[in-house]
Amino acid sequence: MKIQSKIIFVTLLSIVSLFSCREEGTIDQLDEFPDPVAQSKSLKRGVSFAYQFVEDIEILGTGVSWSYNWGPGQSSTFDQAMKEQQIDFCPMAWNGVNETAIREYVSRNPNTEYLLAFNEPNLVDQARMTPQEAAAKWGEVKSIADELGLKIISPAMNYGTLEGYHDPIVWLDEFFSLVPESDIDGISIHCYMPNASALKSYVERFKKYGKPIWLTEFCAWEGHVTPESQQRFLADAINYLESDPDIFRYAWFIPRGSGSEDAFPYMFLLKNAVDVELTSLGKVYTQMSTQDKSIYYQQGQQIEAEHYTSISVSDGVGEAGWVDGPKVRVTSEAPNNTLELYNFLPDQWVEYQIEPLQTKTYDLEIRYASFVDAELKIEVDGEETIYNLANTTEDFIWNTATIPLPLKKGKHTLRITLNEGTVCMNWLSFN
Numbered sequence: 001m002k003i004q005s006k007i008i009f010v011t012l013l014s015i016v017s018l019f020s021c022r023e024e025g026t027i028d029q030l031d032e033f034p035d036p037v038a039q040s041k042s043l044k045r046g047v048s049f050a051y052q053f054v055e056d057i058e059i060l061g062t063g064v065s066w067s068y069n070w071g072p073g074q075s076s077t078f079d080q081a082m083k084e085q086q087i088d089f090c091p092m093a094w095n096g097v098n099e100t101a102i103r104e105y106v107s108r109n110p111n112t113e114y115l116l117a118f119n120e121p122n123l124v125d126q127a128r129m130t131p132q133e134a135a136a137k138w139g140e141v142k143s144i145a146d147e148l149g150l151k152i153i154s155p156a157m158n159y160g161t162l163e164g165y166h167d168p169i170v171w172l173d174e175f176f177s178l179v180p181e182s183d184i185d186g187i188s189i190h191c192y193m194p195n196a197s198a199l200k201s202y203v204e205r206f207k208k209y210g211k212p213i214w215l216t217e218f219c220a221w222e223g224h225v226t227p228e229s230q231q232r233f234l235a236d237a238i239n240y241l242e243s244d245p246d247i248f249r250y251a252w253f254i255p256r257g258s259g260s261e262d263a264f265p266y267m268f269l270l271k272n273a274v275d276v277e278l279t280s281l282g283k284v285y286t287q288m289s290t291q292d293k294s295i296y297y298q299q300g301q302q303i304e305a306e307h308y309t310s311i312s313v314s315d316g317v318g319e320a321g322w323v324d325g326p327k328v329r330v331t332s333e334a335p336n337n338t339l340e341l342y343n344f345l346p347d348q349w350v351e352y353q354i355e356p357l358q359t360k361t362y363d364l365e366i367r368y369a370s371f372v373d374a375e376l377k378i379e380v381d382g383e384e385t386i387y388n389l390a391n392t393t394e395d396f397i398w399n400t401a402t403i404p405l406p407l408k409k410g411k412h413t414l415r416i417t418l419n420e421g422t423v424c425m426n427w428l429s430f431n
Contacts, residue, residue: 037297039307041065041086042242042290046251047269048217050074054081055276056255060269061085063286066249068116068216072098073105092116095127097140106148115150116188116216117141122160122171130162131171135178142183156188156216169205181209186248188214192221194229196236197322203247212248215241219253219267227266231281235288235328236313242291243314252285280330287339288328296355296411299362305425306339308350324348331426332369332396341425342395349417354430356407364405367426369398374421378405380412386419395424405430
């Protein structure tokens with residue numbers, strides 16, 4: 001018995017010693033690096049789309065959290081895939097209430113939370129309703145919503161073609177003089193302007209109602225749109241929409257249509273092919289940063305450059321005008337299955353949340369490409385490090401810069417600002 005007690009004591013002492021070593025030792029002494037972390041899906045990000053295949057849901061579900069199809073329900077064929085991908089579907093009363101269809105959908109999907117009201121009532125080729133006509137039908141909307149416990153989102157507004165109601169604000173102001181604003185839980189709007197600064201100005205007009213904003217249709221359509229300009233618009237728009245706390249949800253129009261992804265206005269997220277596959281634009285839409293501020297990267301973990309927790313675009317939220325930031329595209333570095341930052345210009349910045357396990361000097365590695373020399377400012381807790389990046393001759397020829405960076409144990413925000421030049425970034429890590 002004494003021998004057995006001695007063995008137990010020695011074993012316990014060894015365990016205590018092991019944990020003491022792990023607390024005070026270096027990361028090299030640990031058995032393995034911390035488990036990788038990944039950003040959560042954005043609860044804001046969605047699509048306006050009538051799914052054709054279960055595979056549409058599976059592939060878009062990697063980055064999309066909600067959808068609607070302009071109808072009062074959708075086929076039960078898609079119910080299981082929607083649950084597995086955690087995508088919320090919102091029924092719609094397009095220009096009236098189909099009570100039977102809405103009840104049938106909600107009975108199969110009792111977690112349904114929202115009912116979207118009329119679609120573009122101030123357009124003659126859409127719901128085409130004056131505020132008085134919409135108010136006359138509102139009792140039906142309110143009745144079915146109350147019966148099923150659904151929150152109502154306002155009629156979806158755009159610049160219109162109905163006489164006297166080109167301005168959506170004029171239509172809504174008149175509508176809310178007839179229907180209590182307390183009946184609704186969000187303002188739905190559509191926008192097809194070709195740049196994100198115009199989108200931001202448009203969105204800000206509707207903040208006067210003090211309700212969460214639902215941007216239920218958007219893409220660049222007006223004016224001269226190219227594949228590259230559509231991609232730039234998408235990146236800028238998402239950076240703004242994710243940064244603005246007044247935006248509750250947004251939905252891209254549309255993932256797939258009858259034409260080719262290579263035809264104007266180049267907005268498809270899915271290829272028109274036998275096998276369901278994301279376009280380059282679709283990869284950007286599903287993989288772009290959700291600005292998830294709940295995660296912290298630790299040493300040895302690769303941080304995708306597109307997974308910043310904040311970006312300089314956010315400086316313009318709540319302010320007049322537009323503040324620019326880096327753009328995002330599919331990386332040129334093989335195997336081309338992630339994204340990169342590009343058009344990273346002076347005074348623009350991105351932030352990442354990190355959590356070193358010890359206080360010491362780390363090697364911050366940045367995977368970059370640039371056709372000109374560039375200067376970075378790296379900030380952590382008010383301490384700045386200036387680092388010069390030598391050009392790689394082209395923005396598709398990649399190199400890894402190693403920057404000594406003192407860090408204290410604990411949670412920090414690392415900001416990378418471009419001082420001079422321009423640069424593309426694929427990933428970063430501290431080791």
